[in-house]
Amino acid sequence: MTSDTPAVATIVVIFAIIEERLQVLLVHRDAEPEAGTWALPGGVWDGSQSLDAAAAAKLVEETGAGDVYLEQLFTQSGLDHTQPSVAIAYFALVDAGAVRLRSEPGDAWRPAWLPVGELPRLAFANNEVIGQAVERVRAKLDYTNIAYGLLPERFTLRELQSTYQAILGGESLDRRNFRKRMLGNAVIEPTDEVRREGAHRPARLYRFTTREPVFL
Amino acid sequence: MTSDTPAVATIVVIFAIIEERLQVLLVHRDAEPEAGTWALPGGVWDGSQSLDAAAAAKLVEETGAGDVYLEQLFTQSGLDHTQPSVAIAYFALVDAGAVRLRSEPGDAWRPAWLPVGELPRLAFANNEVIGQAVERVRAKLDYTNIAYGLLPERFTLRELQSTYQAILGGESLDRRNFRKRMLGNAVIEPTDEVRREGAHRPARLYRFTTREPVFL
DNA sequence: GCAAAAGTGTTCTTGGTACACCCATGT
């Protein structure tokens, strides 16, 4: 497997909100190098399709999710010390409810969600990659609608706000200002449905006005 | 030269302010493919150093400039239709006054500055790359000090403002507000020197408080 | 009727924009 022509790989940081926390999909490595550690899903690029398509394919393979947000992050070199290599990192935002993880029993490369705040030391330079991905998502939350990737078609304002807070790392936002901003920006719109659950007033359901990336 | 293992290249969008316009360094291609067109400087990556170092080396080779701003932009695939390939694009901001272009007489790969507003059709997808680079620089102008890369150690406020206006595409800014913002942000500070030129009050010289990238 | 979350407006603060006059110099 070792040679002196560069190896090209794509890796994907897949985010979802689970238990009101921002979590990343990682796979446990049973094989060398870096056996016994967690790593981002990825694979060698064979050039048969574009990089974007390869990353999207990887994402579908791991999660089965289609209606997602996917963006290129940056490219690293020198991760594999046995040969020249570059890794093109992407990040994706998926709705946890729509995900079905690969899980053949006894699978050698077990996937699992881990909260970004409590990551162990990962294989290669993956901690660094995830850190940059989180930073990017946080920044874009302010001036785009990318949160649509993390939520189902319909959701309550509480769920939306909880998503925002999870991404921002637990910092809590003012409910009224949050609502005003979201509706004022026309990033979401009310539907005529409500959801009843528990002993309190039903929550109106909202949807994103558009499920494609939009800059505010 | 054709093979089915991926080729990895770095390319660099080198910006400078010349004649109060934002210009890009391009090289004229005399060889196939795309002979007779202009293209961004770049080269095959041999893996002997990091991608960042390779891009920095390319930059020095073309301009001789050292104290510059260099940032990775993004990575493209499929530019070369003869084999799988990826190109990692960078952009750089250099002080035109510190640049010495390569120019052996009769050089086959002539470098030249071209204003970003008046580019012909370039080789590969280079127009796209430059477009993205310009967009990124414009955005970062608002919340970072990256303009330091385009200016010498000391400069007048007029020069700084002219630089900003060139990047923003000719849109003119209010002098008083501009000064207030730059000094208020502590992104620049006055020196005790002035520059006399012409029949008017001498201009105070300023410098960047720090010549490393800083977010505001 | 009470607990629990949903829904709603106003005030204050802050940052950005618009705008006009005096200053120092060379000729």
Add this chain to the structure above:
DNA sequence: ACATGGGTGTACCAAGAACACTTTTGC
């Protein structure tokens, strides 16, 4: 003295932050 660019302050406007009470439901 006049032409040329350098230097300064204030009033307005819009967006974000702080903040408390009423509504609807299930039990």
